[in-house]
Amino acid sequence: MTDSQHLYEGKAKILYRTEDPEILLAYFKDDATAFNAQKRGTISGKGEINCGISSQLFSLLAAQGIQTHYLDRPTPNSMRIRALQILPVEVILRNIAAGSLCKQTGLPLGMKLDQPLVEYCYKNDALGDPLLTRDRLLLLELATPDQLEEIRRLSLQINSYLSKFFASCGLTLVDFKLEFGLDKQQQLLLADEISPDTCRLWDNSTTDPNQRVMDKDRFRQDLPNVEAAYQQVLQRVLATTRCAAPLDFSDTVGDAGVK
Numbered sequence: 290m291t292d293s294q295h296l297y298e299g300k301a302k303i304l305y306r307t308e309d310p311e312i313l314l315a316y317f318k319d320d321a322t323a324f325n326a327q328k329r330g331t332i333s334g335k336g337e338i339n340c341g342i343s344s345q346l347f348s349l350l351a352a353q354g355i356q357t358h359y360l361d362r363p364t365p366n367s368m369r370i371r372a373l374q375i376l377p378v379e380v381i382l383r384n385i386a387a388g389s390l391c392k393q394t395g396l397p398l399g400m401k402l403d404q405p406l407v408e409y410c411y412k413n414d415a416l417g418d419p420l421l422t423r424d425r426l427l428l429l430e431l432a433t434p435d436q437l438e439e440i441r442r443l444s445l446q447i448n449s450y451l452s453k454f455f456a457s458c459g460l461t462l463v464d465f466k467l468e469f470g471l472d473k474q475q476q477l478l479l480a481d482e483i484s485p486d487t488c489r490l491w492d493n494s495t496t497d498p499n500q501r502v503m504d505k506d507r508f509r510q511d512l513p514n515v516e517a518a519y520q521q522v523l524q525r526v527l528a529t530t531r532c533a534a535p536l537d538f539s540d541t542v543g544d545a546g547v548k
């Protein structure tokens with residue numbers, strides 16, 4: 290990649306232009322950051338692992354009719370994606386209380402939520418990605434009411450598919466972050482990445498609060514074997530996608546929403 294193709298460098302990925310203005314190349318780095326980039330480090334092999342996991346999950350979601358930016362994976366560390374106008378909203382889906390939800394509400398870590406919780410944060414590093422109310426999000430015109438409705442519907446659907454998929458991997462999808470963007474036709478597509486950097490995943494084979502952590506919380510909390518946990522998630526995702534009997538998602542989503 291040349292300097293002239295370099296478009297943007299974030300904390301986890303570098304975006305490059307391609308010869309097609311509607312297509313970008315996202316290069317996944319080994320760099321790791323936490324607590325609004327106050328903690329920095331490297332997780333060796335992370336770029337390739339996260340690129341691999343994201344590719345598999347985007348393909349799985351596409352097969353379920355969810356439109357994503359993912360096109361293909363020309364190298365282990367990079368994916369070709371549709372160039373989108375990213376909405377400055379981070380959508381957080383929660384199935385189990387953890388992280389900032391516990392900190393801000395006092396709910397105990399590990400409490401199963403009766404129904405998935407959808408939250409929105411302002412994607413703005415300078416402000417520390419603050420939690421938004423629906424009215425603040427609309428006030429700031431970060432999305433239209435129709436887009437917000439669509440984002441909520443899609444996010445619940447994605448949560449439903451991914452929760453079931455990860456359960457087959459022996460993992461609990463505790464919570465995760467999504468980003469959406471608009472293409473030239475103003476269509477809403479799922480963007481960015483889905484990986485142990487952006488999901489909380491707990492290993493179902495143990496209840497030990499340190500051992501069960503299979504995601505970036507290992508890095509945040511200085512737990513050992515961060516790389517091994519990421520690698521383990523990749524191996525389980527690959528094994529589950531390869532398994533002969535495809536997963537049956539028919540009971541996960543109905544017209545009325547997520548069961």
Ligand SMILES: Nc1ncnc2c1ncn2[C@@H]1O[C@H](COP(=O)(O)OP(=O)(O)OP(=O)(O)O)[C@@H](O)[C@H]1O
Nearest residue numbers: 298299300301302358370371372373375414480481
């Ligand atoms: N399809 C896409 N089109 C355009 N930009 C995208 C697309 N998918 C993801 N991005 C953007 O790529 C950027 C780089 O990703 P990375 O994860 O490194 O960013 P970040 O450091 O987490 O976030 P940011 O730099 O936006 O605060 C992000 O700003 C993300 O929103």
Ligand SMILES: [Mg+2]
Nearest residue numbers: 299300301302
């Ligand atoms: Mg990111």
